[in-house]
Amino acid sequence: MRFPVAERTAALIRALPKTETHLHIEGSLPFELLHRIRPDLYPEPPESWAQDFRFPDFRTFEKGLLAMAGHWFTSPDRYHEAASVLFTRLRDEHNVRYIETSFASGMMEFGGMDGRATAEAIRTAAPEGVEVRVLMGIHHVGYHEGTKDWIDASLHWPHLDGIDLHGPETAPVGPWAADLWARARAQGLITKAHAGEFDGPAFVGRVVDELGVRRVQHGVRAIEDPELLHRLAELDVTFDVCPVSNVKLGVVSSYDAHPIGRLMDAGIRCTVSTDDPLVFGSTLQDEYELLASRLGFDDERLARIARAGFEVASVDPAWREDRLAEIDDLLDARAEAA
Numbered sequence: 001m002r003f004p005v006a007e008r009t010a011a012l013i014r015a016l017p018k019t020e021t022h023l024h025i026e027g028s029l030p031f032e033l034l035h036r037i038r039p040d041l042y043p044e045p046p047e048s049w050a051q052d053f054r055f056p057d058f059r060t061f062e063k064g065l066l067a068m069a070g071h072w073f074t075s076p077d078r079y080h081e082a083a084s085v086l087f088t089r090l091r092d093e094h095n096v097r098y099i100e101t102s103f104a105s106g107m108m109e110f111g112g113m114d115g116r117a118t119a120e121a122i123r124t125a126a127p128e129g130v131e132v133r134v135l136m137g138i139h140h141v142g143y144h145e146g147t148k149d150w151i152d153a154s155l156h157w158p159h160l161d162g163i164d165l166h167g168p169e170t171a172p173v174g175p176w177a178a179d180l181w182a183r184a185r186a187q188g189l190i191t192k193a194h195a196g197e198f199d200g201p202a203f204v205g206r207v208v209d210e211l212g213v214r215r216v217q218h219g220v221r222a223i224e225d226p227e228l229l230h231r232l233a234e235l236d237v238t239f240d241v242c243p244v245s246n247v248k249l250g251v252v253s254s255y256d257a258h259p260i261g262r263l264m265d266a267g268i269r270c271t272v273s274t275d276d277p278l279v280f281g282s283t284l285q286d287e288y289e290l291l292a293s294r295l296g297f298d299d300e301r302l303a304r305i306a307r308a309g310f311e312v313a314s315v316d317p318a319w320r321e322d323r324l325a326e327i328d329d330l331l332d333a334r335a336e337a338a
């Protein structure tokens with residue numbers, strides 16, 4: 001993907017310590033692993049990697065993703081291998097130091113896999129120098145008679161750090177969700193929800209009020225309701241935003257029209273992540289370059305995005321302060337050099 005920026009800006013983005021806080025592990029399978037096992041079906045990356053590609057709807061996106069992911073993710077060992085390649089690359093090529101990644105409870109349910117072992121497989125793939133937190137994503141209709149026992153038990157799995165609400169937003173969410181999210185928080189787990197992507201601002205308000213989350217995945221359509229934004233800012237809500245994903249899925253009409261800058265101006269803390277890079281083809285460097293190239297983000301604003309990821313990270317406070325100090329030092333050094 002090409003979002004042209006000055007070399008000085010590209011260098012700053014490379015140097016910034018960064019986070020990925022909205023990253024679906026199944027949608028982040030390194031393409032070469034898929035190619036390795038199915039070169040017949042996937043001789044080269046999907047056409048959706050093209051910058052101007054647009055999906056006709058969410059269903060088409062989901063179908064393509066599940067087809068690709070289904071070949072690879074057949075056991076906890078496969079999760080471990082994919083996570084290991086992914087996390088190491090994020091550290092070495094993108095200076096990512098903190099990752100929150102989710103795996104889908106539906107993959108456990110329909111693939112007959114053990115969620116507890118999968119969470120462990122992902123978390124133990126963390127390379128040195130990277131903090132990894134593992135969340136389980138549960139669809140709006142994912143909690144039912146056949147799954148509720150092990151989903152309830154998941155709140156006590158030693159390697160599960162949180163839960164996230166996944167899937168098409170317009171399907172109704174039962175009262176089980178508010179109860180499960182409250183129990184998860186009582187256990188000290190991270191709680192998040194996808195909202196404000198395909199459904200409007202009202203659903204963002206609902207996940208904040210009813211599920212009690214302060215971490216919204218996407219959230220971008222909240223821009224349509226200034227009063228809601230004001231309330232969310234007061235509640236210190238964070239949006240984990242994925243600009244390329246939003247454009248390719250038609251949530252936002254063009255790269256230039258992305259509302260992330262306006263969300264920040266309204267007082268919402270925003271992070272930036274790649275969502276499902278196997279499908280969208282963007283790297284974290286691309287996402288930051290988009291902000292600089294298309295939305296006019298300057299050094300300070302780019303650094304603010306990087307800082308936001310560490311501010312909300314579930315980490316030891318001293319470790320957080322060290323990362324924030326690294327970002328400050330980097331900006332100071334550039335100001336002196338300029």
Ligand SMILES: [Zn+2]
Nearest residue numbers: 022194217275
């Ligand atoms: Zn997502």
